[in-house]
Amino acid sequence: MENAVRHSRVVVLIDHNIEWQATLLWSALRSEGWLELYPLEMVMFNDVGLAHDSNDRDVWRFAQKSRMILLTANRNMEGKHSLEKTIREENTPASLPVLTISQEVRLREREYRTRCAERLLEIVFDIENYLGIGRIFIP
DSSP, rough: OOOOTTSEEEEEEEEHHHHHHHHHHHHHHHHHTHHHHHHHEEHHHHHHHOOOOOOOOHHHHHHHTTTTEEEOOOOOOOSTTOEEEEEEHHOOOOOOOOOTTTTTTGGGGGHHHHHHHHHHHHHHHHHHHGTOEEEEEOO
């Protein structure tokens, strides 16, 4: 797969449990014309062959190997394969950040959705400065 950072094409892997909310977010990006300004692509687990019951560690490793930014809402530190534990154990200075929507139920609200979209774009536009961060909560 083409390197998302080096070629300025950013691919965002949507966690399976927020697919509907992510489509709302993408609609906000599209309606504001932001997707025309920046080559940003959204992919779902089905698009890339990930099983919906994949554990957090496997999802994180897949996203890093494929140079995709993982967008999630509820990955936690419960269990040995939890997202937070994985980030703490495997994150490197070259790792792409995981973006976590702080309150995914609020994506139904236009203002909150717009704030999340703007924050996502801020990070994407300056992705090189976010490498190695681990996790970023948005908005």
